[in-house]
Amino acid sequence: MSASAYFSADYREARSKFRDAALRAGAQLTTYVNPNSKGPNGEELGTDVARLGPPEASRVLLTISATHGAEGFCGSGAQIGSFETGLGRELPAGTALVAVHAINPHGFAWIRRVTEENVDLNRNFVDHGGAVPENPGYDDLAEAICPCEWNDAALAAAKTHLEAYAKAHGAAALQFAITGGQYKYADGIFYGGTAPVWSRRTMLEIVAKHAGRARRLAMIDFHTGLGPWGYGEPIVTHAPHSPGLARAREWYGERITSPRLGNSASADVRGDILTGVEERYGEIEVTGLALEYGTLSLEEVLDAVRADNWLHAHGTIESAKGREIKRMIRDAFYGDKPDWKEMILEQALAAERKALRGLAAGSATAASGACRPRRPMRRRPSARPRRSRRSAPPSALSRLLPAEPGSSRAFPTWHPIGPRSRRRSREAFAWSGYRGAIGCARTKRAFRRGASAAISSTARIIGTAFPPAPSAC
Secondary structure: OOHHOOOOOOOHHHHHHHHHHHHOOOOEEEEEEEEEEEEOOOOOOEEEEEEOOOOOOOOEEEEEOOHHHHHHHHHHHHHHHHHHHOOOHHHHOOEEEEEEEOOOOHHHOOOOOOOOOOHHHHHOOOOOOOOOOOOOHHHHHHHOOOOOOOOOHHHHHHHHHHHHHHHHOOHHHHHHHHHHOOOOOOOOOOOOOOOOOHHHHHHHHHHHHOOOOOEHHHEEEEEEEEEEEEOOOEEEOOOOOHHHHHHHHHHHHHEEEOOOOOOOOOOOOOOOOHHHHHOOOOOOHHHHEEEEOOOOHHHHHHHHHHHHHHHHHHHHOOOOOHHHHHHHHHHHHOOOOOHHHHHHHHHHHHHHHHHHHHHHHHHHHHHHHOOOOOOOOOOOOOOOOOOOOOOOOOHHHHHHHOOOOOOOOOOEEEEEEEOOOOOOOOEEEEOOOOOOOOOHHHHHHHOOOOOOOOOOOOHHOOOOOOOOOOOOO
């Protein structure tokens, strides 16, 4: 079956497909109805949870879709594909698979990043009773980020303000000011709220029920909107030098990135769902991963977020402008193309299998009471490894990914080389480690479309130069 069959056109279809796929796989379903919101047609909205594995599992792999509602198209497709392709049959003994579908059902149904309270769920996991993070940059830019009018004159004035801020403070500071999160402007973007929202409370309740007695928990949270077309950046939010970061590197390889170490396309935010669960359940060994898949350029994505915010605060959804903005926000977070869907599913399954191996290996290590030394890999000094005629050719996606350190291809460094070349293209980029054998034409185009996942890609919004790409952690 084609990967496209696992993806959906809207929340209602996604929910139906998820429930059907989970039941066919033999999973147990639980539904948490959101009492605070209805769908665009007055339908019930809810978070569905599917579980495979023994009830007393000591190891749990938990996947999450629609933390940012409009990004649920991606995560839902990955979860449905996991069930339909038989991932549940690969569970090691004593391990459970828990799929949390549409943790932010309001945002998914209405094609918004935010919850019904206009809260960014990935900024809501802070202690609202204490001192919340400050963002003075957003204070300076609030009117420019979210203008009261959405027309050429208002946007030109906003751009001038952003240009001045970037010139004074730098492009990285501009990105953090816009996306880092703020807790003062309830009608703004990336707003963290003033109290735990329904989706946060529900998420913690789900973890307590399905992993509260587990010893080890692996979490994969699916996101979209940053980076090259279809490439899933493996982002880890564990603290530097922490056991969680070391485990993530061991499980997923040296390609992982970390906002706290400064080598991720994401800003270093506070109040994210992975860190929130880790802090709440400190007695559980939590290893978290956010898979961030690229769609459009950062300029287009942020413009769509700002436009959608203006629409729900000042506009009319059913107007021509409203429908155009809804198309913008959908395109910004859902690459509704067959090649994109194939790449999403392939990387999602690979990450889930790595997590299952990591959970199982950790259990074996704990049982033995000591860390086992890794068996050194045998490498041919120069000859290319032979491949059996019967074996499948290497995946185009595996060629797209940066090579591990020590291989013939170093971690890629991106350099801007030209303007847009076609309608759905981003800037063209050259890859310093490219050897001419990346794979099919589709994969080569994926490198050239929006391939700058550098932290300061916000700079393109205001026309400033790109700083050097950071090194891998």
